[in-house]
Amino acid sequence: MTFDKLRKEAIAEWEALEHSQKPRILIGTATCGLASGADAVLEAIKLELSRRSIEAIITQVGCIGLCYAEPMVDIIKPNRPRICYGNVTPEIITRLVEDYLVKGDPCADLALGTIGDGHIDGIPSFFDLPVLKPQVRIVLRHCGFIDPENINHYIANGGYSGFVKALTMKPEDIIAEITKSGLRGRGGAGFPTGTKWTFCRRSPGDQKYIICNADEGDPGAFMNRALLEGDPHSVLEGMLIGGYAIGASEGYIYCRAEYPLALKRLRIAMKQMEERGLLGDNILDSGFNFHLKIKEGAGAFVCGEETALMASIEGKRGMPRTRPPFPAVAGLWGKPTNINNVESWADAAAIMQRGAGWFASFGTETSKGTKTFSLVGKVERTGLIEVPLGITLSDIVYNIGGGILKGKAFKAVQTGGPSGGCLGADFLQTPVDYETLTKAGSIMGSGGMIVLDEETCVVDLARYFLTFVQAESCGKCVLCREGTMQMLEILTDITEGKGKPGDIDLLLELAESVKLGSLCALGGTAPNPVLTTIKYFRQECEAHINDKRCPAKVCKSLVSFYIIPDKCQGCRICLRSCPTNAIAGDKRMIHVIDQSKCIKCGSCLDVCPARFGAVAKVSGEQLATPKEPVPVDSWGKA
Amino acid sequence: MEQSGKHLTEVLAPYKDERGAIIPLLQKVQETFGYLSEEAISQIAKFFKVSESEVFGVATFYAQFRFTRPAEHCVKVCLGTACHVRGGQQILEAVRRDLGLESGSTTTDYKFGVERVACFGSCALAPVMVVDDRVYGRLTPTKIKETLDKYR
Numbered sequence: 001m002t003f004d005k006l007r008k009e010a011i012a013e014w015e016a017l018e019h020s021q022k023p024r025i026l027i028g029t030a031t032c033g034l035a036s037g038a039d040a041v042l043e044a045i046k047l048e049l050s051r052r053s054i055e056a057i058i059t060q061v062g063c064i065g066l067c068y069a070e071p072m073v074d075i076i077k078p079n080r081p082r083i084c085y086g087n088v089t090p091e092i093i094t095r096l097v098e099d100y101l102v103k104g105d106p107c108a109d110l111a112l113g114t115i116g117d118g119h120i121d122g123i124p125s126f127f128d129l130p131v132l133k134p135q136v137r138i139v140l141r142h143c144g145f146i147d148p149e150n151i152n153h154y155i156a157n158g159g160y161s162g163f164v165k166a167l168t169m170k171p172e173d174i175i176a177e178i179t180k181s182g183l184r185g186r187g188g189a190g191f192p193t194g195t196k197w198t199f200c201r202r203s204p205g206d207q208k209y210i211i212c213n214a215d216e217g218d219p220g221a222f223m224n225r226a227l228l229e230g231d232p233h234s235v236l237e238g239m240l241i242g243g244y245a246i247g248a249s250e251g252y253i254y255c256r257a258e259y260p261l262a263l264k265r266l267r268i269a270m271k272q273m274e275e276r277g278l279l280g281d282n283i284l285d286s287g288f289n290f291h292l293k294i295k296e297g298a299g300a301f302v303c304g305e306e307t308a309l310m311a312s313i314e315g316k317r318g319m320p321r322t323r324p325p326f327p328a329v330a331g332l333w334g335k336p337t338n339i340n341n342v343e344s345w346a347d348a349a350a351i352m353q354r355g356a357g358w359f360a361s362f363g364t365e366t367s368k369g370t371k372t373f374s375l376v377g378k379v380e381r382t383g384l385i386e387v388p389l390g391i392t393l394s395d396i397v398y399n400i401g402g403g404i405l406k407g408k409a410f411k412a413v414q415t416g417g418p419s420g421g422c423l424g425a426d427f428l429q430t431p432v433d434y435e436t437l438t439k440a441g442s443i444m445g446s447g448g449m450i451v452l453d454e455e456t457c458v459v460d461l462a463r464y465f466l467t468f469v470q471a472e473s474c475g476k477c478v479l480c481r482e483g484t485m486q487m488l489e490i491l492t493d494i495t496e497g498k499g500k501p502g503d504i505d506l507l508l509e510l511a512e513s514v515k516l517g518s519l520c521a522l523g524g525t526a527p528n529p530v531l532t533t534i535k536y537f538r539q540e541c542e543a544h545i546n547d548k549r550c551p552a553k554v555c556k557s558l559v560s561f562y563i564i565p566d567k568c569q570g571c572r573i574c575l576r577s578c579p580t581n582a583i584a585g586d587k588r589m590i591h592v593i594d595q596s597k598c599i600k601c602g603s604c605l606d607v608c609p610a611r612f613g614a615v616a617k618v619s620g621e622q623l624a625t626p627k628e629p630v631p632v633d634s635w636g637k638a
Numbered sequence: 639m640e641q642s643g644k645h646l647t648e649v650l651a652p653y654k655d656e657r658g659a660i661i662p663l664l665q666k667v668q669e670t671f672g673y674l675s676e677e678a679i680s681q682i683a684k685f686f687k688v689s690e691s692e693v694f695g696v697a698t699f700y701a702q703f704r705f706t707r708p709a710e711h712c713v714k715v716c717l718g719t720a721c722h723v724r725g726g727q728q729i730l731e732a733v734r735r736d737l738g739l740e741s742g743s744t745t746t747d748y749k750f751g752v753e754r755v756a757c758f759g760s761c762a763l764a765p766v767m768v769v770d771d772r773v774y775g776r777l778t779p780t781k782i783k784e785t786l787d788k789y790r
Binding site: 031032034035036065068070205216217218219220221222225226259294295296298299300301312313315316317318322333374375376377378384389414417424448450452455456461464465468472474562578579601602603606607 | 657658659660661662664672684695696700701702716717719720722723724727728731732735747756757758759760761762763764766771773774775776778779780
């Protein structure tokens with residue numbers, strides 16, 4: 001079967017869908033959608049349609065990125081633009097079917113926006129929404145639009161045309177195109193992809209491998225998961241192009257076992273490729289053979305490091321080894337190997353489809369193209385975003401993210417996960433690219449972007465990351481294994497109010513040693529969260545050490561809960577919610593917390609009615625309260 | 639070792655000539671029998687003609703592998719960065735409190751097991767926990783009891 005024939009078939013199927021006279025319903029059922037209850041919504045759609053005998057085409061799509069508005073359902077009626085609805089519940093489905101599908105009222109009050117030609121009164125254009133306006137969709141262009149389990153949807157939208165174009169070119173010319181695009185490694189280190197491919201291409205050897213690194217181990221990052229779940233073929237097409245350009249006949253996808261849906265969709269996608277002659281021997285009669293295998297990562301953060309990843313594929317403990325020899329010379333099973341991140345492969349496919357010049361028209365002088373980020377933490381609009389490199393942090397946090405949750409004050413953005421750092425308000429106007437982030441002491445990393453507000457303690461966060469790297473250190477290098485342990489102990493002391501003068505200097509000294517004495521980037525970057533915290537938030541560290549105070553009121557040992565005597569109405573709500581019976585008091589009696597019993601879970605603060613606001617969380621101070629419960633209104637009147 | 643009507647030898651057979659098959663095989667054995675027993679480790683070692691300590695060394699390196707009998711329901715509380723920042727630790731404590739776990743990670747009746755996990759990739763819905771295969775997002779400590787009650 002020629003590719004033209006495949007394409008014609010795919011386009012015919014896609015157009016039949018586009019011009020269908022039946023209404024179409026699209027529902028986002030990636031992991032994030034399902035976690036918000038998309039499966040119940042899907043059931044409700046099916047039930048409601050059958051109840052009213054309406055025929056409609058339901059398509060399950062990937063994540064469009066607005067995770068805060070999940071579950072998302074889009075409805076397309078013939079000759080009308082597509083309407084996106086957010087935060088959909090089974091009850092809302094009943095209304096949408098009744099009002100829009102049956103009666104034709106688009107329920108503008110429930111709609112987020114419209115996609116496509118045409119305008120509907122009261123509904124803005126989806127891509128003009130503040131959350132999407134600054135974004136540029138290259139990698140995520142199909143997510144939320146196509147059925148990831150149907151290869152025809154991908155082919156009909158230009159899919160595999162980049163690979164077909166590559167087959168007509170010399171491998172060197174393909175690599176030149178990738179080099180010209182300025183693409184740099186999206187796993188976070190930012191090494192020029194074209195250069196990497198050249199090394200492996202030129203490396204002597206008859207058997208070469210390429211690997212897709214989908215071991216997204218950075219806690220707080222899920223861009224790779226969303227892409228694999230929403231558009232697996234774009235990654236696979238990139239791998240075909242890379243395999244052909246480098247001269248590799250075998251490839252591996254190393255994907256976390258924690259991503260079952262991504263794995264399932266990859267397997268379906270590979271099967272569909274095989275059926276159409278896009279994978280296996282003699283692909284599209286070109287003489288190019290390429291075989292792919294999936295390896296499920298068994299849960300080790302260090303396996304994101306390329307040499308550890310290869311050891312893991314070989315069935316060993318995932319421990320990094322010294323480089324050189326670089327994988328391009330001697331990698332998997334000792335053969336030349338090229339490893340790229342999920343997003344780099346998808347970018348490669350987009351570059352071959354649309355051209356290097358087009359890709360390089362986005363971004364900055366040294367950082368071309370776009371980058372996906374998972375925007376999470378204390379921000380209003382959490383989700384998956386794709387922005388041109390060079391955009392400012394402020395644009396990301398305020399324009400796309402809609403600012404800080406509940407109107408609290410911004411404190412910092414954490415980028416690069418356990419290898420990165422916290423950047424405070426001074427950096428809000430900083431353009432996001434590889435160089436600026438590195439200069440600030442953080443890194444681009446894979447794309448986790450965690451927004452912190454005034455109620456996040458940066459010292460606690462640094463301790464959190466150290467807990468993570470200390471547990472994930474493979475143990476090969478003494479300084480990484482023992483140094484992170486010592487740093488963690490010091491930081492734990494600081495957060496527990498046992499910090500001593502001199503701790504900060506000791507941390508700095510240890511950090512330098514761990515950096516120098518570690519073989520791989522896990523240890524080499526492990527101190528970054530601590531270093532940036534000390535550099536930009538030194539006062540907060542000192543408050544913990546010298547005043548035994550946690551300004552953000554997070555560190556448990558340093559906070560206490562009190563019931564404010566003038567405000568307590570003696571309603572017993574907090575008393576009933578206290579898991580350790582630490583609260584005493586009767587109806588109409590001012591309640592008192594027994595500090596020796598309090599485990600500081602904060603449930604009293606959560607449940608105290610807002611109109612009373614009688615629970616206070618304090619750090620470094622004590623409130624005057626009665627020793628025993630006394631009648632309401634009697635406090636202070638003795 | 640026999641469980642779910644399958645013999646370990648049947649599980650091993652297809653991996654005979656595969657390179658680097660030890661991890662996929664360990665995953666398969668755990669998927670079939672729920673955990674890696676001493677007996678399974680020793681048979682796998684024989685199968686690959688390596689020492690038991692080598693198999694055990696590989697298995698203990700990776701977080702996925704467990705060496706004790708799993709509980710009926712597995713509660714995985716996410717402590718990734720986004721969940722940590724949005725109160726994942728409180729969720730974990732609430733789960734442990736609700737299940738009455740003083741120490742250890744499995745209830746005495748083997749009904750519930752609790753694990754902490756570094757990230758599920760549902761960060762936009764933090765804090766998150768997964769019970770068996772179902773993800774629960776946007777949790778608060780007060781929602782824990784009703785969520786776990788579904789499995790009691």
